[in-house]
Amino acid sequence: MKKKSIIKILMLGGAILMASSCKETVMLPEQDEASYNQVYMPQSVNGTVSKTLDVKDGDQSFVYGANFGGMGYPENDIRVRFSVDNALVNTYNTLNNTNYEPLPDGAYQLSATESVIPKGSLSTSPFKISVKTTGSNAIKMFRNYLLPVSVSADFKINEKLKTTYFLISSQPNQADYPDYGRSAWKVVDFSSQEANGEGANNGRAIFVLDNNIQSFWHSQWQGASPGPPHYITVDMGKVITLHGVNFTARQVDGAGGKPQDVRIETSMDNINWKPAAQFTLNAVRNQQKKWLTDFVDARYVKFVILSSYSSSSVHLAEFGAY
Known part of the structure; x- marks a missing residue:
């Protein structure tokens, strides 16, 4: 038994030596490191x-x-x-x-x-x-x-x-441009309004300036139903620098009648108008702020609603500027 163990050990050692002698040394070509x-x-x-x-x-x-x-x-x-x-x-x-x-x-x-x-x-x-x-x-x-x-x-x-x-x-940094106060602002022109069908405190254009998001302007639908473009013109009372405008939609569910594509125009005299920006609003309830393409001095501002979501009429709760 002892003799067999010695033989096994010798055979294992020989195998290890053979494996070691068979291992080749790999030589890599020189590398052109500079390249x-x-x-x-x-x-x-x-x-x-x-x-x-x-x-x-x-x-x-x-x-x-x-x-x-x-x-x-x-x-x-x-x-x-x-x-x-x-x-x-x-x-x-x-x-x-x-x-x-x-x-x-x-x-x-x-x-x-x-x-x-x-x-x-x-x-x-x-x-x-x-x-x-x-x-x-x-x-x-x-x-x-x-x-x-x-x-x-x-x-x-x-x-x-x-x-x-x-x-x-x-x-610009939005925080540097707070909303303008609107106490001196007046609606001086509009395309149409629903003066009767929405009740005493809704429907008319003046309600976009009343600081109440529960009231709203609605384009006319009783007796006639004019389609777009719809617009409201606001006299801001003095010349100010317009940096951007904001819109708050009527506080109802659904997109129908909310403004979609909008153009902003400005004027110093309510006669000669210049385009200031055009953009698309989302059909959401919360206030949306939109920058003008360039800051512009103006006394009058007109927002023109070119299209509405799923409707030819339009409604809006509040309009402002900053």
């Missing part, structure tokens, strides 16, 4: 960079820069340059079926157009693109602008990541 080393813009890694800025005094900014990618660290300083080529906006629009405008030259500034990725480092310092949202040369509110910033260098460039496309827009 992996490239300069790129890290902001471009995730595609288009969207920036929505507040409309306020003072420039607003965001970051750009260049990185070294590859094996190890650069053995020498790498000089890089940043530039904007608006011809790339057209290329981007064609490829993506968009219609963005180039960011106007006077509306922005690059804090640096040249820099260095230092020897032994992986990036330049972070730089800033400053954009104006107010004052001369400021970007227009609610418009989308495209700014393509590209990096170049006396070094290999990652062609897929050399340009960052910044999609820039601006909009």
Whole structure:
């Protein structure tokens, strides 16, 4: 029995030695590490960079820069340059079926157009693109602008990541624009109203200014039922700057008769009118605020209802502005 055990141990040891001797040493070819080393813009890694800025005094900014990618660290300083080529906006629009405008030259500034990725480092310092949202040369509110910033260098460039496309827009902060008081406002014209059929405290155009969301204006339906466009003209008592308007629908269930497509017009004299905005409202009860395309000074404002949900008539609880 003892002899058999010794034989088994010897056989197992031999098998292990044979397995070890059969294992090959794998030799990998030499790698050209330098071919992996490239300069790129890290902001471009995730595609288009969207920036929505507040409309306020003072420039607003965001970051750009260049990185070294590859094996190890650069053995020498790498000089890089940043530039904007608006011809790339057209290329981007064609490829993506968009219609963005180039960011106007006077509306922005690059804090640096040249820099260095230092020897032994992986990036330049972070730089800033400053954009104006107010004052001369400021970007227009609610418009989308495209700014393509590209990096170049006396070094290999990652062609897929050399340009960052910044999609820039601006909009006001709603909290900075409270609703105007309406105590001096008067309805001076309207397309029609239901003066009888809705009761003593409903139906007439004046009820869009009574601070009561339970009352409402309704276009005429008794004796006649005119279709759209429906409108009400309001004299605000003095010239004010209109930034936007608000609507509160009649407080009933269902969409039928709630305003859908609306146009805003403004005037200084109630004779000459200019379009200020056009938009679509939702069929909901709560107040809806809508910005004008541009801020405008006016004494008179007219809201024109071009269509209503599921009806040719219309009703509305409150109208205001901010």
